[in-house]
Amino acid sequence: MNHSLWLISALLFVSGLCAVVLRKQLLVMLFGLEIMISAALIPLVAQASFFQDSNGLAAVLIILCVAAAEAVVGLSLILHLKKNKTLPDTDALANLKG
Amino acid sequence: MAIPLSVVCLFAAPVSALLFGYFFLLKRKQEWMHWPMILSCAVVGVSAASIAAQVYSGHILDVSPFKWMPVGAWSISFGVRLDGLSAIVLSLVALVGGLIHVYASGYMEGDPAFGRFFLAFHLFYLSMIGLVVSNNYVQMYLFWEMVGLSSYLLIGFWYQKASARRASLQAFFTNRVGDIGFFLALLILMNVFPAAHARFSELFPLLGQGSLAISWVGWLLFLAAIAKSAQFPLYFWLPDAMEGPTPVSALMHAATMVTAGIFLMARSWPLISLAPHLPTTIAAVGAFTAVFSGIIAATRKDLKRILAYSTVSHLGIMAFGLGLGEVSSALFHLVTHGFFKAALFLCAGNIAHALHKSTASVDETGGLLKKIPVTAVFFTAAAFSLSGIWPFAGFYSKDAILGAAFDRGGWASVAGFAIAFLSAFYIFRMLFLAFLGPREEQHPPEHPHEAGPAMNVPLFFIVLGAIGIGWFGTQFYHLASSGWLGVSPLVKIPGFDWSSFIRSTSMAGLGILAAYLWTMKWPSFDWDWRRNMPWIETMADADFGVKPMVAALTLLVEELSYLLGIFWDKKTWDGWIENTSLWAEDAAKTVSSLASGRLNDSLWWILLGGGVMLLRLLK
């Protein structure tokens, strides 16, 4: 049971990672980010229940709240850049370099 | 034991004259500059005479009062050694120097830099005295260099002339090359015999049977002597040194300075004699120099150049005598040569003075016998003395050396004959061309006037010396033998050797006859060979290849310095160091191009970093 769970979370994590790294649209990257975070939580929940340890479950809840806060901040940053309904992609956001 | 007053005066008089002259007379009354100098020459002359008398009666003085460089056990000190050798040369320097000072006060009359001349001249006088009386090698080296400095100042006295400047530089550099030998010899001596502090009296007893180090020291001292006494390879600076005023040529480049090398070898004879093959080499080099420069002297046109090459030739003779073991007769020849060569130079000075030029060429003289008879008589007497004709001084010393040469036989006797013939030939060629009837190629001056008494009186005394000094040979050898370290037992008073007398006088007579025929009899053979065999002329001008070789050497050193100083140091090495900033710039460009500014790239880099961290776990 344990290994299959680790496999699923690893798969999910890698897919989130690809979304963040490969895609250019900011919103899609934000989704990828959230997927990565939740993928990382799966083994935590699994282990917590396996160890019958309520602290672990409480920790998962706290981490979810933090992830939510993070999403809020990310969204506000991204949406602020929206001009006449179009969102710039990462290529447009590259004038700071060198 | 207290230092006798005479020794103190030896140094105090010239030093006070120099200081007084520089600080008081130079700016205010530079025409009176010669008075303090002549006064100090007088004082030095008297003290030299009293020293000679003391040494003659057997009182040798060797004392080191001041410590110069004290570093614990290792130390160098100032000191004075008055024995036979130093007394003789000191008297020569004092006497001839004093007379030439008087001559110079007349000769240099009206020269704008009169004051500077006498300061440099008297500086030379002081350093020559210091060199002669010093009792250890380091102090001798100090005065050896001071003599080199004063020759630089005096040769380059008329610095406006480019040739004078070049000659003074050449003289100083050649002497410095020789000083490499002296410096290295000092280093070896100070380290092989540390306890002796390079002092003669302590050093020579320690030599024993000689060793590699001692032979090295001997050879190095010979190198120093070659440069200073103008022996074969390093002689070329002496003829060019004639750029200086005539009194300078007379005192320094004839009588005293150039003999410093011979004096050094005579002083360190116990050391040189222990080096295997060294004395024979000295003899060979001396003989070759004598013959070689004798030939060149015969081809020169400028009067002072002829006398310069003649000096080189006679220095060769002294070295030849020294090499053959005749140390005392070589010293005697040094003294007699000091007199007659100084006399010849001063006569040449009179001729030049008569022509109102700094130096005279054979083309511009001729038939001067009637116009300046006094100089002619003095010149003839000195010429006889130089060619070693019997009653004159030159005969006694030269005959002793030639006698030893004939005894040695083989190459030495051949050289002896050549020397006897050549020295008579070139001096009488000069005599006939200058004083006897003018030849058609010559255009003598209209009305040359005889030099004034200030010049002729000291000349008269020097000519007296040139004639009479030979007769006092026995007293000379007795004086020489008292206290001369390591050489006293060798000194023997040479008797009148008929066989060498006949041979050398006949060769000298033959030389005179040949000179007469060469210049006067046939249609001016002296000028013919220059016209139809010009290549000999160019060969002789180039000292048979020595001058171009020297020029090539200096060019090589200049090229080397350019290669190292500019090409390598400035362009290549420094260029490479400064280019490191360019390479850093290129590296900076590539590095800053990494920061593309796109978010995805930075995320890739984060993954890469994470990957490396995890890879580290596998090890």
Next chain:
Amino acid sequence: MILTLFWAFPVIGALFTLFSPAFNLRARWVSIICAVMELYLVLQAGMGFWGGRLASLSEPGKILTYGISYSFSMDGLSWALCLLNAFLTVIALLSSWKQDLSAGFWASFLFLEGAVMGVFLAQDFFFFYIFWEAMLIPMFFIIGLWGSENRKHAAIKFFLFTFFGSLFLLLGILALVVFHHQSTGVWSWDMDILRAPNHGLYAILAFAAFVVGFGVKIPLVPIHTWLPDAHTEAPAAGSIILAGVLLKVGVYGFLRGLLPAFSEWGMKSLPWLGGLAAINVIYGALSAMAQMDLKRLIAYSSIAHLGFCVLGIASRTAQGLAGGSLQLINHGLTTGALFLMVGFLYERTHKRGLADFGDLVSQAPILTFFFGVTVFASIGLPGLNGFVGEFMSLSGMAKVSLPIAVVGVFGVTIAAFYLLPAFQAVFLGERSSASVSPRVFDLDFREQALLWLLIIPMFIIGLHPGPLLNIVGPAIGKLIL
């Protein structure tokens, strides 16, 4: 407390000079008064050394964190060098008296003097290193702000080059401290206690680091190319201090830092130090022959002369060490005088090429006399100070390794081959059409007085070096092998 005053007084004086325009005082007068007071302070503090009565004066400090201690000490050698530093600073300040310069110029020289005093007196490697690098900043400004044409490039090159060297010095010092801790378990930075083991790769690397660290300052040949640029671009006063004092710091580093720390190495260090010194002598002399700029020529001649100092010290014999230390002071005097006179020429004509002058003797006979005497002192003519130092260094080295001494003797001879032709070209030779000689007027009283202050010691040391050797002697006694 007195030793702290040695370096603190000039720094305070410098600050006071810097802000003197605020109190509408003339900066140059404030600075020269401070410099003279400093000279008096140094002189009377060290009177004990004169008769050899006083071996050393020390001011030990409390041990702080990591074993660092604010302690100073002065022996005969460092007193002589402090004296030279104070003396040359007074001369440098007086030499640029006529030029109108900002307060910063005068202040930087006092800052520099303070930093160099710190180096000569520091007993603790930490403070030695701080003073060692603090020297760079004032010199950087002196060259950069008041130099000649491309001074900016020369200043930056000087700073980077010397910083490169001091990085190696830092690594060397750290290595020494760690070695000491490994052997005794105590953290200490005291220069006299730290010792390096005499075998092992790390000891060799530490030795190399020290040689490079100090070598950049001396300068030893491969790492010397900052010196000609720094000298040609520095102002006259800057060149005097740069050549007269700053180059000595490197050799002093050898004497106080390297040799005691690697004393167990004994003669193993000889081929390296001796070889580098011999290269220095020949390289400096030969390169000087090819230079066409007067200051650049004197810069290369300094490289040759410093080679003699290192030669003497590398021999580790009594006369060698004494000769090397003496040569430090001689070089300060002769090269200081040479740069002083070139500075006068530059002040009058803003030219320093050999071909720019000619026949100066008719315009300025007194300058010619002084230049001539200094040239002969620099060549090493016996009777003047150059010979004494060189002879003792070489005879020290001859005792240990003859080949290096022979190369040194060639160096002595070549010295005449570049200085005399330059002297003749500038002072005696004919004038070219473009020559600036007509603009040169002879030295006034101030300039002559300055030169006499430098020339007289040359004769004194040349003829009677005894007292100076007695001062320097005990300081280097413990280095003799």
Next chain:
Amino acid sequence: MNPATLFLRLLPMGSGISLFCGVLGVAFIGISKKISAGLIRALGLLSLAAAAAFVFAQPANGVISSLLNADAMTKAWCGVFYAGALPFLLAGTWTDEVSVLLLLGSLLGMTFLAFSANLLMLFISLELLSLPVYLLVALTPAQGRPSWEAAIKYFFAGSVSAAFFLLGLACHYSATGGFAFSGNGSFLDQTAFSLMALVALFKIGAVPWHFWLPDVYEASEPMLSGFLSTSVKAAGVFLLMRLVEYSQASFVSLLPAIGALTMVFAALAALNQQRLQRLLAYSSLGHAGVLVLGVGAWALLGATEKGALPIFFYLFSYVFMSNGAFFFLELTGVSQWSDLRGLGKKRPVLAFCFAALALSLAGIPPTAGFLAKFLIFWQAFKAGLYVPLIAASLATLAALSYYLRIVREMYFEEGSLNLKLEKMPAVNLIVSASAAYSAIAGFLPWILSAFQRVLG
């Protein structure tokens, strides 16, 4: 649970509570619409002062509760955090209360980071610390600066590494069954700590994870960059030291290499920078490299609290140097090299300040930067890290060339000075105070004993 015992129980968390009250207070003021910047600034300073007082009153005795404990390093690092934030709070030209709010929130996060006793608390305070900073960067008032773009880059990079941290947390939990710091050396636990170290290295700005740093420091307001380069970097260093301290993870041996690589990269990247703020960003990157090298050496030498003195002194001096330099940019509005020309003659005192700061950043004695770098180099030498030291020295040499260029442009070049030098007394004070400290501290090793006492 009478108030006395409650007060005693809460005392250890006093600093956190005072900051939290500061946040609430500023928020309420904001709501009431009649905002006066002075009042907001006073409240912010008050809460900061209270927090500082509580921290120093705090006895370094250990466990406060299951999530928080305090030791000597906590007190020291809190001091650094508050010192780093002080200039921004004191002299900030922000208009509304949001910036102070975010600042105090971030400080709250840092305080909890310092006090955190286990990894969970570590993660929470990390996020609490980072999120306000993303917004702070975005809200930079200065127009014409692409601050939103920089904020987004900062956000995404930060969040991705936070995700990695979570993955590490999960592995650690499954390996050890709890969130405590102590690792049991198993392979899973080693990967956990390596993953978690990613965040720390990202926060400090070690090389492969640093690409956000120059953009953020350049885009944000110089004063904010000052805060970012000091307090946030110190937080990253603290996080790294906590992870290194307890884990026997193998990534520790990589730290010296990463540190040296960062220094070399930063020196080269800054060589031909034309914009001064970006130049200071890369210089800050260089100092990050030195710190990573320091932590690597500290780990090799047994990771003791007393051994942290060099790093602590470095961070404390760096607060002065970096804030001083960035506030100079704020004061003079200098952006190009040409703006600096002629400053030496026209404003000698100001030029002296910036020169002292530049030389201190370069590490030339007798500046504070030298003493700091000297201690780290010595620590590295004691740990036997010879090759990274050589690389670090060469990087310092390369870096010196552009610091010297600053001095050269100011003093050696002439130029028409067209800088807006309007009166900013507070900024002026900060620049001159930090310049004064930087100029002399290198010569006063006595102050080291004071820092030694703080670290116990």
